[in-house]
Amino acid sequence: MLLYNRSRFAMTILGISLAYFLAAAQVGLLVGWIHTNSAIINHAGVDIWVMSKGTRTLDYGTAIPRQRIQQTLSVPGVKWAEGMLVGWVNWQHPEGKRITVEVIGLDNGNAGGPWRMSEGDISAVHLPETVIVDELSRQALGIIELGQETEMEGKRVIIGGFSQGVRTFTAAPFVFTSIENALDYVPYYRDDEISFVLVNCENAAEVKSVRDRIAMEINDVEVLTTEEFADRSVKYWMLETGVGITVIITASLGLLVGVVIMSQTLFSITQDHINNYATLLALGFHQKSLRSIILTQSLILGGGGITIGSLLFVISCQLTALSPIPLETTPLVSTCLTLFSMLFCVAGSWFSIRAVFKLDPVSVFH
Amino acid sequence: MKNVLVCRGITKSYGSGNLVEQVLKRVDLEFSQGEASVLVGPSGSGKTTLLSILGCLLEPSSGELLVENSAVNFSDKSSLTEVRRQKLGFIFQQAQLLPFLTIDDNLSVVGRNAGMEQTDIDQRVNKLLDRLQLQPLRHKYPTQLSGGQRQRVAIARALLHRPSIVLADEPTAALDWNTGKTVVELLLEQARIENAVLVVVTHDTRMLPLFDRILSIADGLLVERQQTAATENTFYTETNLDHPPGL
Structure with a gap:
């Protein structure tokens, strides 16, 4: 089904890739900012910081x-x-x-x-x-x-x-x-x-x-481990200053827009074939068969799009590594982002499965 | 001959209160093995509604539908799916083949869904493609076929899993007269070979003499008409082809 219309398939993969890249780039900016405002602390190579209270x-x-x-x-x-x-x-x-x-x-x-x-x-x-x-x-x-x-x-x-x-x-x-x-x-x-x-x-x-x-x-001093001091510094800049909150809001919106586009793209590709699903329902195909078709389709498109989007993101990270505003990530952030994106892909599929199962098979007669 | 499909007191209404519209009014019908029936009537008369109920796609408001002597439980979706999967074959107005599958695959997928063995599917596909003269087209996609060819594939798809009942909704509506006639003749021939009940909805009264039974529906009331020699003669009079007789 996916490869039947190759240009549509390619555009869908591209759309998901770019949506993932948008989400990853916004999160990458946030991670870059976080790393920046605790960089000296984390690179100092010490265990403890003593400072005024x-x-x-x-x-x-x-x-x-x-x-x-x-x-x-x-x-x-x-x-x-x-x-x-x-x-x-x-x-x-x-x-x-x-x-x-x-x-x-x-x-x-x-x-x-x-x-x-x-x-x-x-x-x-x-x-x-x-x-x-x-x-x-x-x-x-x-x-x-x-x-x-x-x-x-x-x-x-x-x-x-x-x-x-x-x-x-x-x-x-x-x-x-x-x-x-x-x-x-x-x-x-x-x-x-x-x-x-x-x-x-x-x-x-x-x-x-x-x-x-x-x-x-x-x-008369405060004593923090490097981790505690870095956390405090990050929290101060990100949560107690306007610029930090702006970065967080921008990243959150970028992430949301990206994953919603991914979800919507997967939803719409199922909608493109809604008549075919209605025919299959009328012909007596079980819901579990249709569910597995739609989920497999979503995993292929979502997985492919996320993989290409990740490659774009890695390249961008390397290109911006020495720039004033770097895109950065961590294994944890990358894993969470991928899982979050896949979750929205599944959500898009779930909504499209619901739409398919709400179909009146009688519609094939109209 | 045993009754394969039986309707007892089937009614169908839409709406509620004062706005109730009764589309089918107490339909009692029996279809025997190998019998070919045509269902005619003006638009909005309830033809498609009746066909949908016969196809276990629409629940009647009252009455009972028996398929191979078993009452259909319309409240159990999975049993409805099972009845459609095993016992029914459908032919739609626009063929509705899956555009992303070859003709071969369009047929095989129905066989697999019906639980047939692959060797049985292969033999059955070959046999039907031969009978419907579709062998040269088996590796093509539906978009590469003409309307008549697509409907021939739809006939093969409807019969592949040896259903006891085949339902067709205006299978010739999108075809010219000659192609449509050929398609209906093929459909009748194949359904008879398979000994299946065939119910065809059509607007085209020129097709009527080809069927064993003529069922006419108007305002939800079903009337069975007798096949007459006059109808058959009129049908085969070429001068009348453009002005077919009404019922």
């Missing part, structure tokens, strides 16, 4: 005394700990305008720094007045080449390297440097202050107990 996200870390690093190191189970400073300052664009950037000050181990470099080495952040910016921010910051000089907060900075794929969820590009350099640029931090203590545990299985011990030892 009530810190909502990495971007809004506030000052805690640097001595918290030593206090943390004294807690049993802590393998090592180092600081990180986050601040917001003005960047002097070579064309004259000033833009806000988010400075990330790194400690000696560079934990929380860029995880992929396209030019230069991450150790450059420890050179005086030297910073690393991301390839994606070159244009926004007006940076052309390595070694270029400009000003941040009225003081000289030298471009010591370019990272790759370190996106920002805010409009402010990340600028990586050392804590010592950062303290020169961020005016509202004292010399003995940092924003976070990043901790690695001796035993990965004891992260939660170490977290609890640190929280007991140091009273």
Whole structure:
């Protein structure tokens, strides 16, 4: 039945593929945003984050005394700990305008720094007045080449390297440097202050107990595992800010429209053959036979469309991997999306089966 | 000859209260094995309604339908399907073959649905295609056939599973006179070979002399007319072909 009209078959598969791609792309954008706003946390390679109480996200870390690093190191189970400073300052664009950037000050181990470099080495952040910016921010910051000089907060900075794929969820590009350099640029931090203590545990299985011990030892801070901090950061950006909610609504609508189109496409292909089904009913074909025909048809069309749509999505993910707005996914998201899409395909089939079974077989006489 | 299909006091009404329209008024009929009947009447007289009830497609408002001496239970959908699957063959106005299957497959699928063995299906398909002169067309699709050829395939499909009853709804309506006559003659011939009850609804009174019985229906009332020599003579008078006699 499906291959009888090959062009109709091809158009149906194409329609389902594009509908799936639409849904996957919207969800992929959402996943990309989520990954973006927790990327530094997740790439830092640490187990625990110590921060001032009530810190909502990495971007809004506030000052805690640097001595918290030593206090943390004294807690049993802590393998090592180092600081990180986050601040917001003005960047002097070579064309004259000033833009806000988010400075990330790194400690000696560079934990929380860029995880992929396209030019230069991450150790450059420890050179005086030297910073690393991301390839994606070159244009926004007006940076052309390595070694270029400009000003941040009225003081000289030298471009010591370019990272790759370190996106920002805010409009402010990340600028990586050392804590010592950062303290020169961020005016509202004292010399003995940092924003976070990043901790690695001796035993990965004891992260939660170490977290609890640190929280007991140091009273005026909040201690979260990397997973908890990433979750908090994601929830803040996605659920407590307008932009996050907009992204969620857009993704949800895209997903809904995509799966409804898939469902409707499968429904309509059954409707195209409604007279044939009426004939089969009149000829004494059992409902289970018709049900299996329609379901098989839906599985072939839905499965084919989803497979092609997935391929399109994977290609798009690769093409956007280094763009400011990447399409990303996870095995769990992909599985859920496929199951959700198949569910709607089955729903489309179910509605079309209902329509077929509601047919009056007498209609074949008219 | 045994009665294969029996109607006892069949009525059919539509609507309710003051708006009830009685389409069939107490129809009593018996059809014997191998008997060919034609059902005629003006549009809206209840022909298709009666055919639908005989075909177990429509539940009567009252009365009883017996197929091979068993009362049909219209409230049991699966038993209705079973009766249609095993005991009935249908021929529709537009043939209604499945366009995505070859002629061969259009026939085989009905055999499989009726639970026939594949070897039996193959033999039966061959036999019917031979008898209806469709062998050269067996691998073609319905859209590649003429209207008359399609109706010949529909006859083969209706007879394939050896039903005891064959019902045809205006099988010649979409055909020209000569093709239509050939189709009806083939249908009668094949139904007689199979010893099946044949009931044909038609508007074309020129076909009447070909049948054993003429059933006339008007305003829901069924009247059986006798086949007369005059009717037959008129039928075969070529000058009258364009102006067929009414009943």
